[in-house]
Structures are given as C-alpha cells and as structure tokens.
Amino acid sequence: MSLTDSLNWRYATTKFDSSKSISDQDIVKLKEIVKLSPSSWGFQFYKIFVITDPKLKQQLSPAAYSQDQIVDCSHLFIFCSYNNVREEDIDQMIAQFHNTRSNDDSYNKESIDKYGDGAKKSILKMEPNRQAEWLKKQCYIALGQLMVGCADMRIDSCPMEGFKSDEVDLILDLKAQNLTSVVLLPVGYRTSNDKYQYKTKVRKSDELLFEEQ
Numbered sequence: 001m002s003l004t005d006s007l008n009w010r011y012a013t014t015k016f017d018s019s020k021s022i023s024d025q026d027i028v029k030l031k032e033i034v035k036l037s038p039s040s041w042g043f044q045f046y047k048i049f050v051i052t053d054p055k056l057k058q059q060l061s062p063a064a065y066s067q068d069q070i071v072d073c074s075h076l077f078i079f080c081s082y083n084n085v086r087e088e089d090i091d092q093m094i095a096q097f098h099n100t101r102s103n104d105d106s107y108n109k110e111s112i113d114k115y116g117d118g119a120k121k122s123i124l125k126m127e128p129n130r131q132a133e134w135l136k137k138q139c140y141i142a143l144g145q146l147m148v149g150c151a152d153m154r155i156d157s158c159p160m161e162g163f164k165s166d167e168v169d170l171i172l173d174l175k176a177q178n179l180t181s182v183v184l185l186p187v188g189y190r191t192s193n194d195k196y197q198y199k200t201k202v203r204k205s206d207e208l209l210f211e212e213q
C-alpha cells in the first residue's frame, strides 16, 4: 500500500471499537514515530501522555465535551507543551546533544555549546505569548507525524482540539510540571457503524490550494 492509499484510508474517527486494544508492540512503534518528529532547534519542548486507564478516561471525558472517542479509544495521546522555557531546559537538551553525539566523527564540543548560546539568545528573550504559541506549534508537528504513522499502520485516530485545556491541565496536574495540554489524539480501531468512514473526503482543488510561481 502506498502512503497516499494510507492517507485516503484514514479519517477522523468518531466511533472507536472499545473492545479492541492496540498491541504493546504497536504502541512502542507509535511512540518511536512521535519521538522521531522534528522540532524547532531539536529541543522537543513537549511531553506526551498516553492514557489507557478507564477511570482517568472517564474523568477526562467531560473536559472534551463528552466526545465518545475519549472513552472508547484504545490509547489517548495528550500532547502537552511546556508553559515556558527556562534556561535549565535548554541546558538539559544541550547536555543531551553532547552525550548523544560525543562519539560522532564530526563531534565538536564548542560548536554545540555555541548552538546552545544561540538558542538561549533566541528563545529566552521571546515575548511570553509568542513563546507559548511557538511551543504549541511544535506539538502539531508531532501530532501530524503520529497521524500519518497511525494510518500507515492501519490504526485509526482522531485529532481533537475540542476540549477544555484548563480542565485537562487540572486533572493531570500539568501546571506543576510546567506543561499545558494542546491537542489530543485518541487512537484505536474504527467500528463499522461510524458513518464518517464512508464519506468522500472534502478537499480544496489543487488550483485553490497550491500556487506555482
């Protein structure tokens, strides 16, 4: 199957079969797909909660306007961005750059340290609202990659912004971890009575969507 076949197969699933669970092996693959997502500066200033506990799903459901996917999915991915970036967050990632690349032939300590200094100058001086927005955008890149990965593995998903972030933050005690919930991705397996899977996709024409110059 080609990637476009997979993307035509996928749709925003509204009814998951709650009796079907994604295997642990496939969850490991999905986590790897998220992990390999690119991020600005390569800093991954986000954390992803993977919820399977039925009680916690029930608790989260009202915060997502009781949309069925929250409770019925196999695993609920909650993408959370950092609330703000602290100097120590950058230091931690720079230390990881050193650890990971110290055996590379091209390893150059000074150039990594310089990269960290440049990052600090750029990120720490951002106006707070702009920084928060920038941090949230990173989550969407990982979200998109995970959705494509799911489709490739014939796992259903539904991107969801229809939820109250402040309520989810309270339930997961995110503020204390310098995190805020940004977007949800319930994943699992569709039921045959989810009418949306049978609808033809509505997309703009190439002429409207693209402009070649």
Ligand SMILES: Cc1cc2nc3c(=O)[nH]c(=O)nc-3n(C[C@H](O)[C@H](O)[C@H](O)COP(=O)(O)O)c2cc1C
Pocket: 010, 011, 012, 013, 014, 067, 158, 159, 160, 161, 162, 163, 183, 201
């Ligand atoms: C960022 C984002 C947020 C969305 N939020 C919701 C949501 O809260 N609930 C829902 O049922 N669908 C949600 N959707 C699904 C869209 O309605 C759906 O992707 C769109 O209609 C295109 O249909 P398709 O994904 O089936 O091709 C969301 C999609 C995106 C990308």
